[in-house]
Amino acid sequence: MDKTKHIMRSAALLLLVGLPLVGILSAGKPLARYLEFPPLTRYVAHAPFAWPAFIALALIIAICLAPFVRQVFRHWRDPATAPGLRPFPWWGWAGLALGGAAWIMAWNRFRWFAPVQEFTFTPLWASYIVVVNALCFRRTGHCMLTDRPRYLVALALTSAVFWWYFEYLNRFVQNWYYENITTLTPLKYFLFATLPFATVLPAVMGTYELLDTYPRLTSGLASFTPVRLHRPRLLAGAALAASCAGLAGVGVWPDYLFPLLWLAPLFIITSLQALAGQPTVFADLERGDWRRVVLLALAALVCGFFWEMWNYRSQARWVYTVPYVYHFKIFEMPILGYAGYLPFGLECAVIAGFIGGARRASTPRTVVRWTVALLIAALVWLPLVHFVFKPRLADWRTPRGVPREAAALAGRQLAVWTDPALAAGQVARMRATNAEWDFMARTYLVLALANISLRDPAEQPRCLAAMDRMIDDTLRLEREQGTFHFLMEYARNQPYLKSGGRSLFQDGEIALMLAARRLAAERDEYRAPLAARIETMTNYMAAGPILSGESYPDECWTFCNTIALAAMRMADALDGTDHRDFCARWLDQAWRHLIDPRTGLLIASYSLAGTPYNGPEGSSIWMTAHCLQLVDPAFAADQYRRARRELGRSFLGFGYAREWPASWPNQPDVDSGPIIPVLEISSGSSGLALVGAAAFGDDDYLVALLTSLKFGGFPTREGGNLRFCASNTVGDAVMLYALVQGPLWARVEQLNRGRTVQ
Amino acid sequence: MTDKRPVRPIMNPFTPAGLVFRALVILLLFALAHLAGWREFTGILCGTTAAPGVPIATAALRGLLYVLLYLLTLLAVPVMLAASAVLHCWKRCSERSQKREGTSHNPETKVL
Numbered sequence: 001m002d003k004t005k006h007i008m009r010s011a012a013l014l015l016l017v018g019l020p021l022v023g024i025l026s027a028g029k030p031l032a033r034y035l036e037f038p039p040l041t042r043y044v045a046h047a048p049f050a051w052p053a054f055i056a057l058a059l060i061i062a063i064c065l066a067p068f069v070r071q072v073f074r075h076w077r078d079p080a081t082a083p084g085l086r087p088f089p090w091w092g093w094a095g096l097a098l099g100g101a102a103w104i105m106a107w108n109r110f111r112w113f114a115p116v117q118e119f120t121f122t123p124l125w126a127s128y129i130v131v132v133n134a135l136c137f138r139r140t141g142h143c144m145l146t147d148r149p150r151y152l153v154a155l156a157l158t159s160a161v162f163w164w165y166f167e168y169l170n171r172f173v174q175n176w177y178y179e180n181i182t183t184l185t186p187l188k189y190f191l192f193a194t195l196p197f198a199t200v201l202p203a204v205m206g207t208y209e210l211l212d213t214y215p216r217l218t219s220g221l222a223s224f225t226p227v228r229l230h231r232p233r234l235l236a237g238a239a240l241a242a243s244c245a246g247l248a249g250v251g252v253w254p255d256y257l258f259p260l261l262w263l264a265p266l267f268i269i270t271s272l273q274a275l276a277g278q279p280t281v282f283a284d285l286e287r288g289d290w291r292r293v294v295l296l297a298l299a300a301l302v303c304g305f306f307w308e309m310w311n312y313r314s315q316a317r318w319v320y321t322v323p324y325v326y327h328f329k330i331f332e333m334p335i336l337g338y339a340g341y342l343p344f345g346l347e348c349a350v351i352a353g354f355i356g357g358a359r360r361a362s363t364p365r366t367v368v369r370w371t372v373a374l375l376i377a378a379l380v381w382l383p384l385v386h387f388v389f390k391p392r393l394a395d396w397r398t399p400r401g402v403p404r405e406a407a408a409l410a411g412r413q414l415a416v417w418t419d420p421a422l423a424a425g426q427v428a429r430m431r432a433t434n435a436e437w438d439f440m441a442r443t444y445l446v447l448a449l450a451n452i453s454l455r456d457p458a459e460q461p462r463c464l465a466a467m468d469r470m471i472d473d474t475l476r477l478e479r480e481q482g483t484f485h486f487l488m489e490y491a492r493n494q495p496y497l498k499s500g501g502r503s504l505f506q507d508g509e510i511a512l513m514l515a516a517r518r519l520a521a522e523r524d525e526y527r528a529p530l531a532a533r534i535e536t537m538t539n540y541m542a543a544g545p546i547l548s549g550e551s552y553p554d555e556c557w558t559f560c561n562t563i564a565l566a567a568m569r570m571a572d573a574l575d576g577t578d579h580r581d582f583c584a585r586w587l588d589q590a591w592r593h594l595i596d597p598r599t600g601l602l603i604a605s606y607s608l609a610g611t612p613y614n615g616p617e618g619s620s621i622w623m624t625a626h627c628l629q630l631v632d633p634a635f636a637a638d639q640y641r642r643a644r645r646e647l648g649r650s651f652l653g654f655g656y657a658r659e660w661p662a663s664w665p666n667q668p669d670v671d672s673g674p675i676i677p678v679l680e681i682s683s684g685s686s687g688l689a690l691v692g693a694a695a696f697g698d699d700d701y702l703v704a705l706l707t708s709l710k711f712g713g714f715p716t717r718e719g720g721n722l723r724f725c726a727s728n729t730v731g732d733a734v735m736l737y738a739l740v741q742g743p744l745w746a747r748v749e750q751l752n753r754g755r756t757v758q
Numbered sequence: 759m760t761d762k763r764p765v766r767p768i769m770n771p772f773t774p775a776g777l778v779f780r781a782l783v784i785l786l787l788f789a790l791a792h793l794a795g796w797r798e799f800t801g802i803l804c805g806t807t808a809a810p811g812v813p814i815a816t817a818a819l820r821g822l823l824y825v826l827l828y829l830l831t832l833l834a835v836p837v838m839l840a841a842s843a844v845l846h847c848w849k850r851c852s853e854r855s856q857k858r859e860g861t862s863h864n865p866e867t868k869v870l
Binding site: 367369370374376388429434674683711727728 | 771772773797798799800801803804805806828832833836837838839840841842844845848
């Protein structure tokens, strides 16, 4: 690139990006909202529809277009050479098929397609580009896709940046905004936007090349009115000054200057090109040849029609808010808005002209074959991958006995808790992130061991000894270190309101452990501590306005409250107490205060008075539903069914769970674990979904989840024991519990049922 | 001055040999990461800190590199190997048909 070009492009970039900001700053407007990402806030209030403005703009557009339309129709019957048509290529048919499928997906709402419903625009436009190229190939034997694939790729990459620039300009005028994307994370938003943006230039330039094969469209325009400028540099300077002033003003007077969003960038770049003595997109006009200019405008208009049409019924879509002329819509776009596509086509050509690679022919067939071969291989392999990891369910979960893989997991867990050095290391790892995990690892392992000892009497002595060791150690730590030992630091920030400094998180799970141990085999030493803890919990829960106990000061968790209810029902089974009335009253309050109206799911956390802090959460709801099985089985089953619908997902045979329903904004926290964007996979929620799937006999989902676990959990076997490298001790304990749970709950139900009958 | 020497097929990513070579490189890198014990560092996926004595940034880097190589090995390598087989067959078929037709392929290119 020569020096002049370099300077010209740098100056253009600086002006295009900087001028709107300069305008905003000089008007004293706050800058931050214009640079917001994702750009969701709407702050420009537009003027209402006005007939005078509509008529004036319509007249201007009509006056500009009429001479061209007249000229084309006058020369329509001029002889034109018809090209010799070739067969429509096979990849064009493939593009048509993909486009048809993508269109069906975009305009319908299939449940199984929901995780990627927002992303239908990219396949739609990819297929459009393929089909347009195929049509061009059919008419001329040439097209970008076969002759210049590298140019096409360069166009796509440039296109993403190009349209992001218009999104940036739209921050200043806010002529359009996107719907149904508010739940997207910044990364997902970036992907959501960048992929379709990359199709803009290839689509417009591909359409231009196709239209160029229809000479009748530009009949009479090859020798139309010439535009000869006597002082071109002076005029270019004046156009540059006016365009710069206009672009600087778009953010200040968006209602008046919004059309400049489409015009100013074009005139700034072409003016600079003219001042630098370089050819511009208008160069042909000097000899009266308007064909290229008209075809480019027409190409953008054709693309505009498809953009607006496909947008119309897509889930993630844009909506316009144009001042004065927002009337007579074709799809979402007001009819006069389509005029904006005309200069946009020229802008596309200007930017496409910057791509140096355009003039280099590449080795087309090799690249096309390579791409097709990779696509074929991917289409064959990727849907098959899950079969490599799909487990035999009998190895992982059985109605009786201890399944093989569960025994291997239990072996590792017992090894950890019987080796003080190993235990200290694992505890330190968990506590470094979250002290709660140290506590929950004990709870889940005790629950798992209680189930194992009920499943296999031969394992009972070993399991009971381990349970006693863990329970005693937990009670000792609570006694010596105090309530806050197993809580996160913020528990110290303010006093508990009703529980007298006690956390239901701790009381509920300790009660659960004590009860589980006694249900596996009675131990008299745990009778009094269990009874005392149940009584204490019940008292402070009953003192709360909605019968909930605090896990943290003025912070109640559904997870902890339902664990406490389950512990009460276990204590009822063991000691003949009766908490049914309290449980029923708690559920009544939950129905009133804790049900998310959008999903029907229990929310995860709330204040003592019942004010929601957030919505339903995957790392809470699966275990909550499982605990409710001991309290109200029908309600529990309903919660599981809803959680499965809102959070449970499968993709190519791999099961996973979201942390939040799609209708809730994403806020990753320590329980959710890192969230994998796009699919919104939460490791925390997916792990606990195993408990839900196993507890409610959802074998299909359980197998899909185990498939993911084997794929992404990085299992490691040491001496017949199993652990997951991507997990930690609490994660492994949850998985173990999911695999062996069942007998303990069954025993509670059996004992309680027996008492009711008596 | 431009080097006009032809690129060796193994170095050209668009050839079957080039694909197989790249697949083998990924396999080799994954094997090295596995033998170096970096699987242990995948605990970063659940938010757990690294093994004692390893700075968190180092552990995270190792864990994420291991995950990346693992995914490439499981998802991309089979695709690359299968694609190289498809390309090889395709090439053989087109060579045969060209021999039959007795013509050499010389695609025209269109310049914008």
